[in-house]
Amino acid sequence: MLEVRGLKVSYGGITAVKGIDLEVTAGELVTLIGANGAGKTTTLKALAGLLRPAAGRIHYNGDDVTALPAFQLVRRGLALVPEGRGVFGRLTVEENLAMGAYSRRDRARIGADFDRVYERFPRLAERRRQLAGTLSGGEQQMLAIGRALMSRPSLLLLDEPSMGLAPLMVQRIFETIRRIAAEGVTLLLVEQNAKLALEACDRGYVMESGVIALADSAPRLLANPQVRQAYLGE
């Protein structure tokens, strides 16, 4: 579904991603872990069309989408839940969700998807008329995920969904992620919390200073002594 070859991305004068290969097959739940500043967020931004790669190719569903801007990628079913959630604080919860469906025209099914998001996150239903800026961090993360789902993505990129959240909320967000994957959405998850991410996912890539250092199945990465030492704090 997603095939990345030799991706290089420069950001603010430095090359943050120095030529990486990456693949995500339909139906997979894949994670990209690594330390702060390893280039994970830059990679996701390039995949979502927010940053133009300096070199390399991105193929999505067989098409070369390397040069496509974000607004065209979301129409093709590729959505990003950005780092720091990025909800529109001055819009209501409901308006934020409507923005998620901006690229769609099928009104009737959009209505049904509103209901599904509210079912999934009852807290959002209670606060639908509230400005998103007044929500707690966890609620904003739910909203960011719900909003991305409103675009009916076939590939969902998630950037640090656990960042800054209380442990209980992190558990709930990860449950949600597993459930979304079980419903058939392909996911690429960037996380600093390597343990949680690897436990939730099928496969993982370990990124170190702009390159892919390791790529393996999640259970094997979890058992890998190097990974255990560097990312699981053992």
Place this chain on the structure above:
Amino acid sequence: MDIFLQQLINGLVLGAIYALVALGYTMVYGILGLINFAHGEVVMIGAMVALSVIQMLVASGIALPGPVIAALGLLAAMPVCMALGYGIERVAYRPLRGAPRLAALITAIGMSILLQNAAMIIWGRQYHSFPALLPATPHQFAGATINDLQIFIVLLAAAAMLVLLYLVHRTRLGRAMRATSENPEIAGLMGVNINTVISITFVVGSALAAVAGVMISAYYGVAHYFMGFMLGLKAFTAAVLGGIGNLAGAMLGGLLLGIIESLGAGYIGDLTGGFLGSHYQDVFAFLVLILVLVFRPSGLLGERVAERS
């Protein structure tokens, strides 16, 4: 005659026009963080185009009622201004999207000078008298006078503002505009084509500018290639007074500025013992600008300036 009420009415009419122009400044600022100093010139072009069409219609000898001729002038001015607003953004501002703000600001001033000079070449340096096409029947009202044209200006301005508020707060496009103004990158992730939204913002603001241009020329009975300069500065002041980036603020700021100016002009003679006359009217707008910038830079309803800096 009640001077206070009379000046309040005059101020309301003037303020309604300022508000329409101020909305154009504030919409563009809300989305791009840019002060479009060429906006006053769009107002001027609107007035000049309407004037040309009206003069042609009058000269053609076709017997049309005055209000119909005025409406045709306005209907001609609006698309011209909308195209102009679109063109200004495309040519002058889009190439500088990533550039430092100062570069865009200087470009805006350059665009303003360019349009003034173009208008001078086309329409000449002289003041054109704008024909009185609408009935100016005066009505007595609690000791003050208000005429049909004034009533019409206030009603049309109010209608235009209601349409704008509906567009911004109740439509899919308006939601995209608000989202873009808050965070263009995330709006792009939602599937919004930022460039389209920015273009539409300029086009809508310019349509309001055309309406304001025709109103101010009809109200004062003159049009001139330089008229957009002072009007633009005052409308900018109104936008800052209300809180730049805030639609309700631009409306409030425009109305207040019009009223402050009119009351100031009405009483300045008494206050200075006849030393200064009502031709010092313009002083008040800039006095307001200075006071706002010193004491409340975010404006009456604004928070975003403080938030961003």
